[in-house]
Amino acid sequence: EAQLVESGGGLVQPGRSLRVSCAASGFTLDDYAMHWVRQAPGKGLEWVSSISWNSGDIAYADSVKGRFTISRDNANNSLYLQMDSLRVEDTAVYYCVRGVGDLRGGALYSWGQGTLVTVSS
Amino acid sequence: QSVLTQPPSVSEAPRQRVTISCSGSSSNLGNNAVNWYQQLPGKAPKLLIYYNNLLPSGVSDRFSGSKSGTSASLAISGLQSEDEADYYCAAWDDSLNGWVFGGGTKLTVL
Numbered sequence: 001e002a003q004l005v006e007s008g009g010g011l012v013q014p015g016r017s018l019r020v021s022c023a024a025s026g027f028t029l030d031d032y033a034m035h036w037v038r039q040a041p042g043k044g045l046e047w048v049s050s051i052s053w054n055s056g057d058i059a060y061a062d063s064v065k066g067r068f069t070i071s072r073d074n075a076n077n078s079l080y081l082q083m084d085s086l087r088v089e090d091t092a093v094y095y096c097v098r099g100v101g102d103l104r105g106g107a108l109y110s111w112g113q114g115t116l117v118t119v120s121s
Numbered sequence: 122q123s124v125l126t127q128p129p130s131v132s133e134a135p136r137q138r139v140t141i142s143c144s145g146s147s148s149n150l151g152n153n154a155v156n157w158y159q160q161l162p163g164k165a166p167k168l169l170i171y172y173n174n175l176l177p178s179g180v181s182d183r184f185s186g187s188k189s190g191t192s193a194s195l196a197i198s199g200l201q202s203e204d205e206a207d208y209y210c211a212a213w214d215d216s217l218n219g220w221v222f223g224g225g226t227k228l229t230v231l
Contacts, residue, residue, distance in 0.1 A: 035220070037166075044209065044223075044224050044225045045158070045160075045166065045222045047219055047221070050220070059218055059219055060219075095165060095166070101172075104213050104215075105153045105212075105213040107154070107171035107172065109177070110168065111166050111168075114165055
């Protein structure tokens with residue numbers, strides 16, 4: 001069974017950095033585009049970033065562009081999100097999502113359980 | 122304010138049918154497929170419908186989707202109490218160069 005498990009969330013001060021990870025199991029990561037989607041407490045879903053199977057195509061939401069970096073290690077079946085210059089408004093549950101089809105227009109197919117990132121002084 | 126527009130809430134009685142609308146523009150729904158997600162309280166979102174009207178394996182056929190132009194809809198028939206959840210539509214936006222979501226619709230089964 002395909003599974004995505006996020007880790008690395010926690011409490012961090014504004015302006016600091018944090019890296020969240022996603023471990024994939026039950027499928028071969030390099031067959032799929034991967035995505036990060038976040039959800040602030042009590043709010044809706046917000047797309048953060050996407051990466052193609054070979055890291056050749058990457059996209060970011062304007063709200064995180066220049067501060068966040070998505071990467072993947074297919075050999076270790078892992079996806080990462082490096083978050084720098086964190087802001088209070090980045091506080092959210094961060095979901096790792098396996099895609100289907102193209103990065104730009106397929107579907108956000110299966111979701112991990114999420115990891116909570118809290119940015120506060 | 123979300124790029125895709127959904128009603129904040131809908132309600133209907135058990136065993137009835139309800140539809141949830143999603144309105145967009147030419148750069149998203151007009152040119153790309155719509156996907157629908159169900160989020161039960163305290164849980165991660167789950168894909169319900171992809172590529173406008175396809176059901177992932179394991180999803181009940183009580184759920185169906187359609188799209189016409191820049192609008193889409195999710196229909197749920199034979200409503201059950203366990204269908205109470207938040208529902209989101211999503212699509213790729215060619216102008217914004219990213220995925221966009223609706224604001225979510227809270228379904229209450231009366």
